[in-house]
Amino acid sequence: MKIIASVLSVLRPVRFLVVAFTCALILLSSAFPAFAIDSYQSDPTEGTxxxxxxxxxxxxxxxxxxxxxxxxxxxxxxxxxEVQGAADIDQQKNPENSQSATSVEENIKNVLEKVTGK
Structure with missing residues (x-):
């Protein structure tokens, strides 16, 4: 029983740090979405x-x-x-506008090459 009490007393400062870090993380993660306000603001009647x-x-x-x-x-x-017609056809991905796109396999190979240094 004394061993458990001693271990808990040693972990008390660590517990405080974990709680403080968690509170700071929650505070910062709830504050950062506010930075997205400066991004593109669409017109409410744009797609109407x-x-x-x-x-x-x-x-x-x-x-x-x-x-x-x-x-x-x-x-x-x-x-x-039939229903959609040509609406937003310029925003759709197709072979003509995807020639320079990399495949998932190529992306994974690039990441693994960067990680392993080969």
Whole structure:
């Protein structure tokens, strides 16, 4: 019993440091998200037009009978898919705009080379 009491008395300063470190970590982690305020502030009406158009097409599709294959293919060929059309097509990743991208395997190899120094 004396051994446990002596070990606990030795760990008392360490316990205080752990508690102090944890409190500091919680304080700092809750304060740093406030720095994100300076980043890009989007306009609340920025995506409204596209969404309203998509909603209109969805409502029309729900009220009409099932579309035939030719109609679906015509709508799909206009953009990404039948409903979305060409909305945000410039932000989508595709082979044409991803030529310089590195694969996950290449990223892991690069990290391992940096860590091992080879």
């Amino acid at each position: 037009t596209q969404l309203l158009d998509i909603q209109r097409k969805t409502d029309e599709a729900a009220k009409s009978p099932p579309a035939g294959m030719k109609k679906v293919q015509e709508e799909s060929n206009k953009g990404l898919n």
